[in-house]
Amino acid sequence: MGQKPITFLRQVTALCLYPELLNDNKFPDDAKQKAMRILQACGGNSIGSYSASQGIEIIRQDVAKYIETRDGGIRSNPDDIYLSTGASDSIVTMLKLLVAGQGNARTGVMIPIPQYPLYSAALAELGAVQVNYYLDEENCWALDITELRRALEEARKHCNPKVLCIINPGNPTGQVQSRKCIEDVIRFAAEENLFLMADEVYQDNVYAKGCAFHSFKKVLFEMGPKYSDVVELASFHSTSKGFMGECGFRGGYMEVVNMDPAVKQQLTKLVSVRLCPPVPGQALLDVVVNPPQPGDPSYKEFIAEKQAVLGNLAEKARLTEEILNQAPGIQCNPVQGAMYSFPRIEMPERAIKLAQAEGQAPDMFFCMKLLEETGICVVPGSGFGQREGTHHFRMTILPPTEKLKILLERLKDFHQKFVQEYS
Ligand SMILES: Cc1ncc(COP(=O)(O)O)c(C=O)c1O
Known part of the structure; x- marks a missing residue:
């Protein structure tokens, strides 16, 4: 689509892929430092090695710091971060983990309609029951709690609805959820004992005046322990969207909150089956969550390119x-x-x-x-x-x-x- 890659992202990944370039003075010092830090965290200092299945530890730490900054200081634990092969990978993994049962006890998963087809396809593949809730077109595709309740009650007649998926900002509908709406959804999930999956891959893509991105994690914790101690949440992010658009790198992460430790152990086992997410994608993600800071040689160019996109x-x-x-x-x-x-x-x-x-x-x-x-x-x-x-x-x-x-x-x-x- 003609979008020029962000220079700093490509400089760091190029240095990681071909470390000989660390001797080339065309590359700025901050890009070299970042690349060396990533390489030092890789097995044998090479981006060609497998990493830990959950992802490289320092990158998970950087992701946790990014989330804390984004969410106004609310704590994020690197152990709750799983790096992924794009958001698709972690969404499918999470669904795989949650879907079980037979007949009327089969897991139902609530998804918005219109939806991004990854969800319907993954549910079909897993043999889960797709539970549709309709977004309100007359109201700028807002999510309506009455409609959620209707869909849930209907579904309980023939399956066991356990999961509620939210896409915010929305694909294909382009809406941004209000904070009030997110609070209502969290209350609903708490009352109905639903596992929340928040697809937040478009968190940097908010354009309309009066709209802002509110992460489910932040809103959940600001609602206090009555909710933040109990509601189970997995949220997803990706290098594919935002200002980056680096979808071919297949980078992303998921953060899980309030997951039962025994279930989390199964999640870790499940992700280890596919060894690890691509390490170049992990490196790129690290630069996205830990970009140049004011005063760094690349800061001005990075911010200018990001804002232009x-x-x-x-x-x-x-x-x-x-x-x-x-x-x-x-x-x-x-x-x-x-x-x-x-x-x-x-x-x-x-x-x-x-x-x-x-x-x-x-x-x-x-x-x-x-x-x-x-x-x-x-x-x-x-x-x-x-x-x-x-x-x-x-x-x-x-x-x-x-x-x-x-x-x-x-x-x-x-x-x-x-x-x-x-x-
Ligand atoms: C809502 C939503 N979730 C997930 C994805 C998958 O993104 P990724 O490239 O990170 O797998 C997309 C891609 O278009 C998307 O629109």
Whole structure:
């Protein structure tokens, strides 16, 4: 998508991969120091060795410090940190750990609809029961506790719901949860004895005025021991998103809170089956959680690059909402965070019938026509789940600004033409 890698991240990883470069004076001293510290923590001082299954110890310590700073000093224990092969790996591992039982006792896992398909796919693979709770489109895709309660009560008739998954900021819906909403979810999880899984991979991607990222961990601890001593939580982060966008490195971590020590032992055993997360991904994660500080040689360049990426994404989030909402049959909620919009589209009755005749979901029909006529590729809403009778597509806000503007204008014109043609 044309996003330039952040120089400091690549300098440190390059030095780790090819330590000969430590003698090259093109590299700044702080990048060299960081690389040497990482290498010294690797077996045989090489990034090519296996690491501990839970991840390199100093990197887990750096992650814990990062979490403490992010959460205003609330303690984080490096023993509760598990480094991972991206967030996908730790999410699947956690689900594997939690899913059990047969028949009506089979574990139910509550997931938002629309959802990121990793969840439905992992649940299908594990044979767990997917319990859908619908986000409130009319209210900017907010999470509604009444809807959570409805979904839970329904599910209890045929399975054993034990896990509640939250994606904040949301994919594909781009909403950012309010602090009040997070408190309500935590209270609900405490009352209903649910294990919380908080997917927070977009924690740096918050754009809308008045919105801020609140981690589940921070809110949980600020609610006091009545909750922070009992609610079990796993939260997930990744090097794939944020200002980094380094998804190919496959770096990430999970923090577990209040997990029964015997269960935690099983978790550690489970992650050790796959030996360790890629060490270059761990090194990259270390730089993300422990970046240059004021006064360091690379600080200014690092901050300037980070702010440029995030500022640019914020501008594209605004543009996407603005241009799509100019089209009469498209309704797009504000892209408050993450990297996507999930607009609702009007579909003429005839197009719906034709799609059905072809055995396609109506929004798939729309997306295929769009692709064939304009070359623009978006994903049908049916792939993420949506309320019966509504139609959506998901698009990322990632293309370069000038290209995105053209793309949005073409999409808008195409929809208008599509409605006319099939009305
Ligand atoms: C909500 C959400 N969770 C997890 C992931 C997986 O990220 P990773 O690359 O860290 O595995 C994604 C990727 O798009 C995502 O959108």
